[in-house]
């Protein structure tokens with residue numbers, strides 16, 4: 541029997557509790573007990589034949605939630621972005637995307653290697669946006685010497701700028717530019733539910749101007765794996781072909797989709813807890829010697845902070861002492877003195893207090 545009713549979320553102790561206070565990312569979050577139970581009981585079929593009832597239900601619910609015609613379960617956020625690019629673009633096309641976007645920095649160049657497109661990158665501003673005039677100026681003219689611009693890609697929340705949410709107003713402006721120039725708009729919405737929680741609006745509003753959007757069931761929603769792309773039926777037809785080409789056609793994927801259904805139904809409502817915990821962490825760290833936190837960069841579940849060069853510990857030593865002495869996992873981001881901590885389902889307010897106390901002890 542597939543589990544169809546929402547299950548009350550109880551943060552467990554014992555066998556299913558995380559063994560460390562792991563703030564390295566929200567990607568480290570384990571599936572909840574309700575997800576494990578749903579996975580064990582999932583009705584399954586061969587999804588390459590379209591026969592898996594749990595996958596079909598998840599895709600239908602996702603499409604409805606985002607106000608789109610159709611949806612497709614994919615293995616990861618990276619695969620979701622790539623199948624979207626492959627569905628929208630021809631080889632040799634160009635995409636306008638942020639220089640700090642995951643698509644540009646952290647997807648192993650897959651858009652170039654696999655999709656054969658090139659990226660025209662623009663600086664992402666502190667508020668997560670690309671400048672509208674710079675977008676307009678980056679669109680190529682129809683000239684045989686130039687690549688064809690076919691897609692604009694935004695990221696919401698914008699991770700490297702502190703998990704900042706992009707507003708519906710901004711997305712509508714970019715969507716207008718796309719439409720006026722016969723381009724498509726894709727949103728990498730790996731954390732779109734965090735954006736919706738921060739802005740207190742339904743995800744449907746954030747997806748309204750986009751031709752496609754990828755969101756992750758893992759990360760903040762805590763499922764063990766899986767992402768979903770949403771868009772028109774025609775777009776999903778092409779994305780489905782691209783998924784097969786990438787070896788992403790899965791068989792009894794209902795096992796994964798069952799956890800995804802719990803993620804989609806039960807987890808978005810609690811994300812404000814993660815955001816409150818991130819703020820509490822940032823406020824606590826702001827009072828720790830040698831730590832510099834820019835509170836203006838704390839919007840959702842990301843906290844970036846800088847370790848002063850005069851601190852008694854190097855960034856690596858601080859990371860090691862947190863791990864060895866307190867079982868707290870955090871790491872310098874990009875190898876320098878900048879740290880990133882992320883809150884998620886398995887991080888409680890009590891953990892935040894423990895982290896702040898440990899940091900005081902180590903740096904005082």
Ligand SMILES: Cc1ncc(COP(=O)(O)O)c(C=O)c1O
Pocket residue numbers: 567615616617618619642643695697699728730731756758767
């Ligand atoms: C903004 C953003 N987009 C896409 C991805 C890719 O997701 P995945 O790791 O599932 O491939 C990530 C991963 O952290 C991300 O932060």
